[in-house]
Amino acid sequence: xxxxxxxxxxxxxxxxxxxxxxxxxxxxxxxxxxxxxxxxxxxxxxxxxxxxxxxxxxxxxxxxxxxxxxxxxxxxxxxxxxxxxxxxxxxxxxxxxxxxxxxxxxxxxxxxxxxxxxxxxxxxxxxxxxxxxxxxxxxxxxxxxxxxxxxxxxxxxxxxxxxx
Amino acid sequence: xxxxxxxxxxxxxxxxxxxxxxxxxxxxxxxxxxxxxxxxxxxxxxxxxxxxxxxxxxxxxxxxxxxxxxxxxxxxxxxxxxxxxxxxxxxxxxxxxxxxxxx
Numbered sequence: 001x002x003x004x005x006x007x008x009x010x011x012x013x014x015x016x017x018x019x020x021x022x023x024x025x026x027x028x029x030x031x032x033x034x035x036x037x038x039x040x041x042x043x044x045x046x047x048x049x050x051x052x053x054x055x056x057x058x059x060x061x062x063x064x065x066x067x068x069x070x071x072x073x074x075x076x077x078x079x080x081x082x083x084x085x086x087x088x089x090x091x092x093x094x095x096x097x098x099x100x101x102x103x104x105x106x107x108x109x110x111x112x113x114x115x116x117x118x119x120x121x122x123x124x125x126x127x128x129x130x131x132x133x134x135x136x137x138x139x140x141x142x143x144x145x146x147x148x149x150x151x152x153x154x155x156x157x158x159x160x161x162x163x164x
Numbered sequence: 165x166x167x168x169x170x171x172x173x174x175x176x177x178x179x180x181x182x183x184x185x186x187x188x189x190x191x192x193x194x195x196x197x198x199x200x201x202x203x204x205x206x207x208x209x210x211x212x213x214x215x216x217x218x219x220x221x222x223x224x225x226x227x228x229x230x231x232x233x234x235x236x237x238x239x240x241x242x243x244x245x246x247x248x249x250x251x252x253x254x255x256x257x258x259x260x261x262x263x264x265x266x267x
Contacts, residue, residue, distance in 0.1 A: 075186060125185045133180040133188045143186025 008053055013038065017046055018056070025059045072117045073124055074146040077132070079112040085137020086110050092135060098127055121145070167230050169196040169262045179223045183209040196228055196265075200258040203251065211250055215241050220254075233261045 010018070013036070020032045029040040029047070036043070050056045065071050081089055086104055090112050094102045101115040118124035128141060172178075172194040179199060181191040191206050193199040203211065214220050218241065225234035236257045245253055 077186060080190075121185050125182070128186045128188065129180050129182065130176070133182075133192070134176045134178065136175070138188070138190075140190035141186065141188035145185070 008055055010050075010055070013042075014046055014050065017043060018050070021047070021056070072119055073121060074149070075116045075118065075124055076144050076146065077114045077116055077128065078142045079114070079132065080109055080139040080141070081112060082137040082139060083110045085135075086112060089135050089137055093132070096127075096131065116143075167196065167228065167265050169265050171195055172198075173227055177227050179220075179227075181206050181210045181214070183207055183213055196224075196230070196233075196258065196262060200255065200262060203255045203258060208247060208251060211254060212246055215245075215250065215254070230261070233258065236261070 016036050017032060020027065020035060029043040032038070033040040033043045047056065079089065079093075090102050090104050093099045093112065093114050098116050098118055099114050100117060103113045105111050105113055116124065116127070118127060124143075124145070128143060132138060133141060175194070178192045178194040179202075181189045181193075181202060183189055189207055189210055191202050191210075193202045215237075218238075221234045221237045221241065224230050224237060237254075240250075240253055240257060243253070
């Protein structure tokens, strides 16, 4: 791992360790080492360095809300905006606890795409009507409520990202 | 209390026209006069959506504080109108009220 052009460059070993952690962050250094043919101390050192440099930001639990009876409505909201106000709108949305992800995108028009969770359809509508539609620069909004989730995962480390 | 038909309420209290849950048309009204104008031109689906939910009645009562018009809107809701008949009846009710308040 070395620093170049304002970014940490990871070698193949770092990337493989990250891949292993993304599959199961609770496995031991020995288990990862055994799988990758490395000493557990090597795995420990590299993970420590990546934690210290903020490459590994945190370890989280993926909770199946349905199994604990806390299933919520997920919706994908597209907000068509005045280009001048787009950044401000995206920043405001990002501050809401109901909004999980926010992206700006340039298609035919400048749009913001956000993933929202809500306890009910009515709560979702109130949030959009009271907190999103009135924001200056919002031109119109299209919202799709997710009916079935086929895949949800974290971005994985791809060998394509490795140092060349 | 005398209601000013052209008085604009703050942006966050305006009426925002949706066609369904989370789908905002881009049209909004900040006064009774603007509300009447938008009734005339907004997507008919939006009028049906809000009337059935009681949103018009709620906004007119809570934000514009016009209980007379809110009652009139509730009567319309009970008629189960749709399409152009709904638009015409709604427009007539609001424009009648505006004429009355403007005298």
